[in-house]
Amino acid sequence: MDPLLITLRLLHIFTGVYWAGTIFFFGTFLEPGIRALGPDGGKVMIKFFERGYLTFLPITAFIAVASGTWLLSIASSGFDPAWMGSSVGIMYSTGGLSAILAFAVGLGVMRPAALRIWDISRQLPQAADDAARAALMAQMGRQRARTGIAARIILVLLVIAVAMMAVARYA
Numbered sequence: 558m559d560p561l562l563i564t565l566r567l568l569h570i571f572t573g574v575y576w577a578g579t580i581f582f583f584g585t586f587l588e589p590g591i592r593a594l595g596p597d598g599g600k601v602m603i604k605f606f607e608r609g610y611l612t613f614l615p616i617t618a619f620i621a622v623a624s625g626t627w628l629l630s631i632a633s634s635g636f637d638p639a640w641m642g643s644s645v646g647i648m649y650s651t652g653g654l655s656a657i658l659a660f661a662v663g664l665g666v667m668r669p670a671a672l673r674i675w676d677i678s679r680q681l682p683q684a685a686d687d688a689a690r691a692a693l694m695a696q697m698g699r700q701r702a703r704t705g706i707a708a709r710i711i712l713v714l715l716v717i718a719v720a721m722m723a724v725a726r727y728a
């Protein structure tokens with residue numbers, strides 16, 4: 558039993574399961590529920606943000622991607638083209654690439670939009686008048702729409718990643 562492999566697999570599977578599970582729950586139940594609640598739903602997300610959601614989830618996803626890439630380099634003896642071109646290699650790389658794309662969309666689109674929503678929610682109580690409040694609410698609506706679209710893209714990419722991880726070794 559190789560202690561490095563065991564440690565990497567434990568890290569990889571715990572963080573991968575946590576990341577994908579959180580996104581599956583967010584995309585299928587939480588986001589539609591929050592959207593249906595309107596401004597009250599936004600308050601739930603703000604509580605998540607205050608508890609570190611926007612830091613914790615990217616770190617978890619990063620560990621899943623980094624440990625996965627390390628595992629891939631070990632399994633393929635340093636990304637040997639013959640192994641990478643085999644059906645097992647193609648499946649792990651397709652799943653890995655999907656997860657990396659999901660990470661990029663999360664970091665590049667979803668997180669900045671969520672940070673903007675958090676920022677707007679802190680500005681709202683200080684809004685000078687109804688017009689300023691309405692302008693902030695309109696901005697928030699646009700950012701919420703962006704997070705909704707990004708969440709759906711990430712969900713699809715992670716479904717592909719999980720499916721590939723699940724079946725690759727039997728390919």
Ligand code: HEM
Pocket residue numbers: 569570573574576577621622623624625626628629630632649652653654656657715718719722723726
């Ligand atoms: C949502 C993200 C991910 C999840 C949920 C996930 C899940 C898993 C699971 C459950 C396994 C065990 C499969 C088995 O033993 O049959 C596994 C293995 C593996 N994953 Fe991932 N994974 C993710 C992302 C990645 C990424 C980004 C890469 C590489 C770029 C990667 C590369 C690998 C490799 C190479 C293995 C085989 C390890 C070995 O048996 O030595 N994974 N993954």
